[in-house]
Amino acid sequence: MKQMSDNKPVFIQIKEWIEQHILRGEWSKGHQLPSVRELSAEFGVNPNTIARTYERLTMEQTIHSVRGVGYFVSDQAKELIETRRREEFRKETIPQFIADMNLLGIELEEFIKHYNETEKQ
Amino acid sequence: MKQMSDNKPVFIQIKEWIEQHILRGEWSKGHQLPSVRELSAEFGVNPNTIARTYERLTMEQTIHSVRGVGYFVSDQAKELIETRRREEFRKETIPQFIADMNLLGIELEEFIKHYNETEKQ
Amino acid sequence: MKQMSDNKPVFIQIKEWIEQHILRGEWSKGHQLPSVRELSAEFGVNPNTIARTYERLTMEQTIHSVRGVGYFVSDQAKELIETRRREEFRKETIPQFIADMNLLGIELEEFIKHYNETEKQ
Amino acid sequence: MKQMSDNKPVFIQIKEWIEQHILRGEWSKGHQLPSVRELSAEFGVNPNTIARTYERLTMEQTIHSVRGVGYFVSDQAKELIETRRREEFRKETIPQFIADMNLLGIELEEFIKHYNETEKQ
DNA sequence: GTGGTCTAGACCACA
DNA sequence: GTGGTCTAGACCACT
Numbered sequence: 001m002k003q004m005s006d007n008k009p010v011f012i013q014i015k016e017w018i019e020q021h022i023l024r025g026e027w028s029k030g031h032q033l034p035s036v037r038e039l040s041a042e043f044g045v046n047p048n049t050i051a052r053t054y055e056r057l058t059m060e061q062t063i064h065s066v067r068g069v070g071y072f073v074s075d076q077a078k079e080l081i082e083t084r085r086r087e088e089f090r091k092e093t094i095p096q097f098i099a100d101m102n103l104l105g106i107e108l109e110e111f112i113k114h115y116n117e118t119e120k121q
Numbered sequence: 122m123k124q125m126s127d128n129k130p131v132f133i134q135i136k137e138w139i140e141q142h143i144l145r146g147e148w149s150k151g152h153q154l155p156s157v158r159e160l161s162a163e164f165g166v167n168p169n170t171i172a173r174t175y176e177r178l179t180m181e182q183t184i185h186s187v188r189g190v191g192y193f194v195s196d197q198a199k200e201l202i203e204t205r206r207r208e209e210f211r212k213e214t215i216p217q218f219i220a221d222m223n224l225l226g227i228e229l230e231e232f233i234k235h236y237n238e239t240e241k242q
Numbered sequence: 243m244k245q246m247s248d249n250k251p252v253f254i255q256i257k258e259w260i261e262q263h264i265l266r267g268e269w270s271k272g273h274q275l276p277s278v279r280e281l282s283a284e285f286g287v288n289p290n291t292i293a294r295t296y297e298r299l300t301m302e303q304t305i306h307s308v309r310g311v312g313y314f315v316s317d318q319a320k321e322l323i324e325t326r327r328r329e330e331f332r333k334e335t336i337p338q339f340i341a342d343m344n345l346l347g348i349e350l351e352e353f354i355k356h357y358n359e360t361e362k363q
Numbered sequence: 364m365k366q367m368s369d370n371k372p373v374f375i376q377i378k379e380w381i382e383q384h385i386l387r388g389e390w391s392k393g394h395q396l397p398s399v400r401e402l403s404a405e406f407g408v409n410p411n412t413i414a415r416t417y418e419r420l421t422m423e424q425t426i427h428s429v430r431g432v433g434y435f436v437s438d439q440a441k442e443l444i445e446t447r448r449r450e451e452f453r454k455e456t457i458p459q460f461i462a463d464m465n466l467l468g469i470e471l472e473e474f475i476k477h478y479n480e481t482e483k484q
Numbered sequence: 485g486t487g488g489t490c491t492a493g494a495c496c497a498c499a
Numbered sequence: 500g501t502g503g504t505c506t507a508g509a510c511c512a513c514t
Contacts, residue, residue, distance in 0.1 A: 009309065009498060023224055046499055086225050094232065097218055098239045103144060104207050108236055111215065115229055118219045130504060156486065167506045172488075180301055188372065189486045189513035251489060265466060277501065288491045293503080310498035310501045328467050336474065339460055340481045345386055346449050350478055353457065357471055360461045372513060409514055486514070492507085499501075 010045055011053045018057065022077050029078070033063060033071040122165045131166055132174045139178065140202050143194060150199075154184060154192040181205075244285050252287055253295045260299065261323050264315060271320075275305060275313040302326075373408055374416045381420065385440050392441070396426060396434040 021027040033039075036054065040047040054071055057063045062077045074080075101111065125134050142148040154160075157175065161168040175192055178184045183198045195201075222232065246255050263269040275281075278296065282289040296313055299305045304319045316322075343353065384390040396402075399417065403410040417434055420426045425440045437443075464474065 011498080020224070049499060052499085082225060085221075086227070089221060089225055089227065090235075093218065093221065094235050095239070097214070098236055100206075100210060100214065101236075102239075103141075104203065104210055106207070106210060108233070112229070112233075114211075114215050115219055115222075118216070118223075132504080158486085167508095169507085170505065173504090175487085177301075180298075186487060187514090188488080191486060253489080262466075279501085288493095290492085291490065294489090296502085307502060308499090309503080312501060324467065327463075328469070331463060331467055331469065332477075335460070335463065336477050337481070339456070340478055342448075342452060342456065343478075344481075345383070346445060346452055348449070348452065350475070354471070354475075356453075356457050357461055357464075360458070360465075374513080412514060415513090487512085489509100489511080491509080494504100494506080496504080497502085 010043070011049050011056070014039070014043060014045075014050065014053045015056060018053070019062070019081050022062070022073060023081055025078070027073050029073050029075045031073045032069075033073070035070060123163055125164065131164075132170050132177070135160070135164060135166075135171065135174045136178060139174070140183070143183070143198050144202055146199070148194050150194050150196045152194045154194065156191055246285065252285075253291050253298070256281070256285060256287075256292065256295045257299060260295070261304070264304070264319050265323055267320070269315050271315050271317045273315045275315065277312055373406070374412050374419070377402070377406060377408075377413065377416045378419060381416070382425070382444050385425070385436060386444055388441070390436050392436050392438045394436045395432075396436070398433060 018027075018033070027033070033054070034042070036047050036050045040050045043050070054063065054065070058065060058071075060080070061074055062080060063071050064074050065071050100106075101108075123138075125131060139148075139154070148154070154175070155163065157168050157171045161171045164171070175184065175186070179186060179192075181201070182195055183201060184192050185195050186192050221227075222229075244259075246252060260269075260275070269275070275296070276284065278289050278292045282292045285292070296305065296307070300307060300313075302322070303316055304322060305313050306316050307313050342348075343350075381390075381396070390396070396417070397405070399410050399413045403413045406413070417426065417428070421428060421434075423443070424437055425443060426434050427437050428434050463469075464471075
């Protein structure tokens with residue numbers, strides 16, 4: 001059974017887990033997603049929770065359902081996710097991150113060191 | 122009346138607003154904070170909400186109360202906040218930030234450019 | 243409906259009532275606590291009061307919440323409570339108790355007599 | 364300026380400070396207490412707070428006022444305080460203390476050791 | 485005036 | 500159903 005972190009709602013965590021697969025190219029367009037039952041078993045959550053995740057992803061046009069068959073990754077899925085996330089990252093995450101660095105006195109050098117160490121792995 | 126963003130709970134936003142004042146040195150140790158009623162008027166929220174904020178800050182030993190008198194910034198307040206936040210930033214924020222950069226294909230150069238532009242301001 | 247003494251705030255009394263259950267081993271790690279509404283009915287207090295109790299126990303890492311599910315006893319709960327209480331007892335309660343004995347002229351023998359009588363019960 | 368601990372209301376702390384003097388025999392019956400102004404200066408509190416302390420002690424017949432002269436320790440003061448405190452100590456403090464010892468697994472031997480060490484000082 | 489506790493009731497997010 | 504946040508208003512203890 002997959003492990004989940006705390007804090008975030010479960011259905012958001014599963015949504016992000018799915019988006020990771022798409023972003024990394026592991027699930028490309030047309031790929032069939034695991035069934036609701038399958039995924040609910042894997043995460044140990046109520047099927048309703050998975051249904052809710054799929055519903056949300058459908059609303060965002062990341063996936064689409066084919067009645068009686070299952071859910072599939074949409075054609076534009078990867079681009080949509082990337083665009084949305086990049087924009088948010090540049091407009092909100094980066095400025096906030098830099099503001100925090102300044103406030104806490106974290107130097108750019110320290111960040112670059114962290115970055116390079118992560119890259120090597 | 123002070124403006125607040127959405128997303129986060131109000132009492133957390135006010136907590137962070139207070140911590141900013143302390144981190145920036147505007148409210149140093151021994152400084153008396155605005156009274157519960159005063160601050161509730163300033164933010165346009167219920168006094169209970171401010172009381173909750175102060176209660177939490179008290180439990181974190183950032184401030185302390187004197188009954189019938191008011192709330193005061195604790196001696197170790199700034200150090201406590203900085204220590205807590207730096208630890209969280211290094212252990213959680215930075216790794217997550219770098220993971221997102223990689224996932225979204227944001228280059229280190231772009232980040233450094235953002236950083237330098239922010240610095241100049 | 244459970245009975246409570248006066249003097250102490252209600253939410254503290256309920257907090258201690260919960261800690262007793264944990265200390266006595268009746269509620270071990272992973273045990274699900276009564277829901278906020280359930281306990282508020284049992285003690286005849288407002289749900290907010292129970293929520294406050296649970297919130298404080300959460301901040302002390304004695305319990306933790308799972309949204310939409312409930313509150314659970316944390317793994318380290320018993321040890322945490324015991325450590326905190328023992329420390330307080332040794333550093334504050336015992337010295338104060340002995341000071342009072344001396345001040346009031348209560349002899350050690352009398353205390354030991356009380357102690358042994360209690361033990362037999 | 365005298366130091367005060369936290370937690371307890373100031374006027375209670377001052378009340379207990381006065382009672383200590385009487386219990387220890389330092390202020391025997393007929394002894395004139397410090398004036399309100401004097402004591403308020405010594406403790407660094409508002410004169411109202413001292414007035415309230417004296418008022419309470421007067422109500423409990425521990426002291427009495429002579430108009431235009433000051434406050435004096437009553438004849439039965441020491442006995443009154445001792446009786447009240449001893450009763451409370453035997454009926455409430457000791458049983459609670461022993462219950463806590465059992466709950467926290469503090470042995471009688473440890474208590475006696477604490478007791479003897481305090482005695483030597 | 486200050487903080488501390490509590491009730492009553494609302495609305496939201498989550499499973 | 501669960502917890503989480505917030506408002507409105509009350510009463511108390513303390514300075």
